[in-house]
Amino acid sequence: MSQLPLRAQVASALGRTAATLSRMTGRGDGSVIGGRIGLVVEPDLLRQLARDKRLVLVSATNGKTTTTRLITSALHELGEVATNAFGANMPAGHVSALSQAKRAPYGVLEVDEKYLPEVLDTTGASVVCLMNLSRDQMDRAAEIWLLAQKWRRALDGRPTHVVANCDDPLVTWGASTAAQVTWVAVGQRWKEDSWSCPECGGPLDRKDVDWACRECTFHRPEPQWVLDGDSVLDPHGRRWRLDLQLPGTANKANAAMALAVVASFGLSPDRALPRLGEVKSVAGRYTMVERDGRQARLLLAKNPAGWLEAFDVADPALPIILSVNAQGPDGRDTSWLWDVDYRVLNGRPVFVTGERRLDLALRLDVAGVPFTLATSFSEALAAQPPGRVDVIANYTAFQQIRSEFGRAV
Structure with missing residues (x-):
């Protein structure tokens, strides 16, 4: 492999240091901040690293x-x-x-x-x-x-x-x-x-x-x-x-x-x-986390097609917690909720949380799906009996839940 130019070496080193500090201080996993700093020092860094x-x-x-x-x-x-x-x-x-x-x-x-x-x-x-x-x-x-x-x-x-x-x-x-x-x-x-x-x-x-x-x-x-x-x-x-x-x-x-x-x-x-066959979870997806005798499996769904696949994985015999936000990474517009057919959830206990829980609650109400509102994920999880529960969340809601368990991978 050819040697990077000096400027690119410095940019890469500074980026790695920033990423390490981000992880050490618990601010994040360092997967973005290091690259941002590297690109400020050397705007052509991606091309050089990929060469x-x-x-x-x-x-x-x-x-x-x-x-x-x-x-x-x-x-x-x-x-x-x-x-x-x-x-x-x-x-x-x-x-x-x-x-x-x-x-x-x-x-x-x-x-x-x-x-x-x-x-x-x-x-x-x-x-x-x-x-x-x-x-x-x-x-x-x-x-x-x-x-x-x-x-x-x-x-x-x-x-x-x-x-x-x-x-x-x-x-x-x-x-x-x-x-x-x-x-x-x-x-x-x-x-x-x-x-x-x-x-x-x-x-x-x-x-x-x-x-x-x-x-x-x-x-x-x-x-x-x-x-x-x-x-x-x-x-x-x-x-x-x-x-x-x-x-x-x-x-x-x-x-x-x-x-x-x-x-x-x-x-x-x-x-x-x-x-x-060795891969069993991906950045928290499909991970099983535990709290107070309750085992929650984390599923990510960001759009109608993703919710369709999450429903395919979710166990119909288990209660389910749904969490929806509408922050920048999610998209501010929650109209996509109306494209999801939530009727498949009928017959199981459904708990709704997240920053946009009322948007989701209205959608479930129109679909005729009974649900319980919770002000937080912790409240929704505590309402479950001991045992397993499935959790489906969109992007930032998923990351918030994951953070509660030490960003389980």
Whole structure:
């Protein structure tokens, strides 16, 4: 690996020091502040840190933190990997991650959907993984069709190898300008944002797993990798069983995407799968925490598609605590709550908390779901009988709960 210029070395060192101090003082995990300071000292630091690494950029509305973790775990089979494990997915977080592992030959970076074109241009990443696009933080990220269009323009003419979910029409459209695409069929449970063709605006016809535009030639590509129940079919037709500790259908999809990505590095499924099976929690997601005889499993859901997947994982026999905020990282607009079908919660005790608990309470009331209001997560947890409970929270509410238990990972 070539030596960084002196200015970049100083910037990287100052950033690492700031990150360490942040962790030591309990102000945070250091995944952002170090990068911010580094970029102030050397604005071109991300490009310089990325220069000698084989990088994967992972972007999606849902699942990018988990898929980043799975890819990272598998690539450790080949050597050291730099990664933003805690989900700091904008350039400051990327600088911090790469600074912490300057000598690592590989890097796997989760990237915010909006920032993907900028980060790809800066880093020249060799592989990009694109999984899904659905409505999320409309007050910040704008229409998802515009995001797909940005992806499309950023990939046009680049030699980047794209691994993309062909079951999502918006992802397919965004990825289809790339010079090399590996298509992966992992399904699309949330379809409410992709009934219209992004190419011409016509209606999309769907039949089983297939889809095609009724008015133009835009259609689902033929996949090379296919998720089939608990197994993945590779491009040679071989079947590989997924033995994961992470729960739910969505994580099988994330694992299938990860297998396709690491295959581009020459890592075969038989070597990658044991590594994927070691992952049991991701930045607090799926972690079980305990207080006063109550075991709470933490689930993150930030948008309608994410809540659909969280309901799939939640145990219908258990009580459930729901917590919603609307701070900057969440998006200030909570109108997305009306796109979630909460009727699936009928028949179990439901407790509602968070800064925007009244917004959620109104939505549940309209859906006919009985609930109990709580002024805080601690109050909601204390109201549970000893035993297990599921917790679903959006981003900042999730982080607040996680902090109460020492930011459990």
